[in-house]
Amino acid sequence: MIPSTIEPLLSVSDLAKSYGANEILKGVNFSIKAGEVKAILGASGSGKSTMLRLIALLERADRGEIVLAGRRLGVADRAGKDTAASERQLAHQRRDVGMVFQQFNLFPHMDALHNVALALTIVQKVRKHEALEAAAEMLNRVGLGNRSHKYPRELSGGQQQRVAIARALVLNPSVLLFDEPTSALDVELVGEVLKVMESLAADGMTMIVVTHEIGFAKRVADEVLMFDRGSIIEQADPETFFGSPAHERTRSFLSHVR
Amino acid sequence: MNFDFSIFWNALTSLNYVSGAVLAILLAVLAMVLGTVLGFLIALARSSGKRWLVTLSGVYVGVFRGLPTLLILLLAWNAAPQLIPALRSEAYSPFVAALISLTLVQAAYMAEIIRSALLSVDAGQPLAARALGLTPVQTMIRVVIPQAIRIAIPPTGSELINTIKYTSLASVISLRELLTTAQSGVSTTFRYAEFYAAAAIYYLVIVTVVTVVQSQLERKFLWTSKDLPSASQPEPGTVTLDLKGTKA
Numbered sequence: 001m002i003p004s005t006i007e008p009l010l011s012v013s014d015l016a017k018s019y020g021a022n023e024i025l026k027g028v029n030f031s032i033k034a035g036e037v038k039a040i041l042g043a044s045g046s047g048k049s050t051m052l053r054l055i056a057l058l059e060r061a062d063r064g065e066i067v068l069a070g071r072r073l074g075v076a077d078r079a080g081k082d083t084a085a086s087e088r089q090l091a092h093q094r095r096d097v098g099m100v101f102q103q104f105n106l107f108p109h110m111d112a113l114h115n116v117a118l119a120l121t122i123v124q125k126v127r128k129h130e131a132l133e134a135a136a137e138m139l140n141r142v143g144l145g146n147r148s149h150k151y152p153r154e155l156s157g158g159q160q161q162r163v164a165i166a167r168a169l170v171l172n173p174s175v176l177l178f179d180e181p182t183s184a185l186d187v188e189l190v191g192e193v194l195k196v197m198e199s200l201a202a203d204g205m206t207m208i209v210v211t212h213e214i215g216f217a218k219r220v221a222d223e224v225l226m227f228d229r230g231s232i233i234e235q236a237d238p239e240t241f242f243g244s245p246a247h248e249r250t251r252s253f254l255s256h257v258r
Numbered sequence: 259m260n261f262d263f264s265i266f267w268n269a270l271t272s273l274n275y276v277s278g279a280v281l282a283i284l285l286a287v288l289a290m291v292l293g294t295v296l297g298f299l300i301a302l303a304r305s306s307g308k309r310w311l312v313t314l315s316g317v318y319v320g321v322f323r324g325l326p327t328l329l330i331l332l333l334a335w336n337a338a339p340q341l342i343p344a345l346r347s348e349a350y351s352p353f354v355a356a357l358i359s360l361t362l363v364q365a366a367y368m369a370e371i372i373r374s375a376l377l378s379v380d381a382g383q384p385l386a387a388r389a390l391g392l393t394p395v396q397t398m399i400r401v402v403i404p405q406a407i408r409i410a411i412p413p414t415g416s417e418l419i420n421t422i423k424y425t426s427l428a429s430v431i432s433l434r435e436l437l438t439t440a441q442s443g444v445s446t447t448f449r450y451a452e453f454y455a456a457a458a459i460y461y462l463v464i465v466t467v468v469t470v471v472q473s474q475l476e477r478k479f480l481w482t483s484k485d486l487p488s489a490s491q492p493e494p495g496t497v498t499l500d501l502k503g504t505k506a
């Protein structure tokens with residue numbers, strides 16, 4: 001177990017985002033220490049994906065701070081003052097945060113190996129053959145060493161998601177975000193993806209996982225967060241969260257997913 | 259008057275027709291290449307979100323899709339030199355005038371093809387690329403454009419075929435492409451059928467070649483491992499049985 005005196009690796013404070021007149025995130029606060037796994041539950045439309053996209057710097061927050069390893073993300077230091085980072089600066093900061101999507105979003109025009117190697121070569125400027133070696137190794141790690149020359153359309157959903165995990169992992173991010181990684185999968189393919197995620201957690205990867213898989217949250221998460229209409233309404237260790245949820249909305253949500 | 263096969267054959271194999279065909283192909287291909295480059299810029303302008311760029315590019319597409327190509331050729335060849343003295347030089351040949359006209363027209367059509375191809379790439383693709391740290395330009399070049407090309411190939415093939423046929427309009431500005439060649443044969447012999455038929459054969463052959471190349475290209479964009487050498491051997495089991503089943 002990680003002692004609680006350690007500084008958080010990632011902390012989010014007062015994070016807010018609106019689309020037009022709709023306030024989707026209403027000032028969210030939480031933090032995660034290195035090696036921790038947080039599971040996020042919440043009804044569809046409660047703003048979970050929006051929060052992950054903000055942390056991954058895929059969209060700009062209206063308000064609030066994201067601090068990763070002591071560095072504030074989304075801003076650039078210009079003459080001693082924090083100003084909004086440019087697209088290029090954001091691209092650079094995104095290297096430290098990995099993201100796995102519900103729909104996998106593998107690049108259909110590349111085989112599995114090149115999906116994993118692409119960002120290594122063009123973002124991290126690793127030499128081509130070294131990148132391909134690292135990619136092959138990462139595909140081995142997710143159990144797809146024998147599928148490296150298959151194109152996404154030739155892989156099952158579960159295999160595609162494992163390639164997507166390898167693609168994020170190969171860049172060695174400090175934190176990995178998962179947005180309902182098994183929601184688009186047939187039930188019989190969910191297990192293979194969860195197994196990979198569990199082994200990452202066991203290896204000490206820091207992960208934030210939006211999921212409806214209660215079993216996974218119970219087994220793997222250090223803490224479970226309940227999202228409701230743009231706010232975190234409950235936050236507890238799995239035993240407390242599932243055993244004696246404090247909030248009425250949490251109880252009602254849990255009675256629906258089980 | 260019967261169809262005189264030897265007149266037809268002499269026309270078909272004459273150097274005039276070959277050079278007419280070469281000129282038509284050169285004009286069409288150049289107009290398509292330049293039109294695609296210009297069309298790409300117009301497509302970017304149309305989806306830039308900047309109001310004046312969107313308006314300007316919208317007007318461009320409206321004008322060049324709206325005017326008959328024949329009128330644009332006549333404007334470029336006859337009207338433009340009256341207004342712009344620099345165009346009265348020798349260098350402004352019928353070929354140059356035709357190339358400019360067809361390029362301007364094709365740019366308008368290609369802009370629409372490219373814009374809709376870019377729009378139809380799944381939004382999750384650039385999102386995933388950006389999440390990996392790719393810059394906007396890298397995202398465009400490595401992820402979005404390759405997928406847009408696949409979508410744009412069939413309509414672009416049709417546009418190339420259209421352009422090849424549109425080169426015949428340049429006969430009105432006396433460019434010695436295929437139709438002008440046929441016309442000059444006709445004007446001395448009045449053998450319409452033979453000279454026109456020879457031109458028709460050239461167009462059909464050119465268009466057939468374009469069609470074949472297009473389907474080869476489409477096969478390259480299937481994005482499966484089937485065409486890899488290692489996977490090309492028939493696999494044992496159901497695959498082989500299926501093949502036999504379809505042949506029977």
Ligand SMILES: Nc1ncnc2c1ncn2[C@@H]1O[C@H](COP(=O)(O)OP(=O)(O)O)[C@@H](O)[C@H]1O
Nearest residue numbers: 019020024042043044045046047048049050051
């Ligand atoms: N780009 C966007 N533009 C407008 N509304 C959006 C956008 N993205 C998300 N929303 C809205 O924000 C709300 C929360 O969405 P989301 O974060 O995807 O929720 P969740 O992931 O919890 O299901 C939804 O009502 C959705 O319609």
Ligand SMILES: [Mg+2]
Nearest residue numbers: 048049179180
């Ligand atoms: Mg979501």
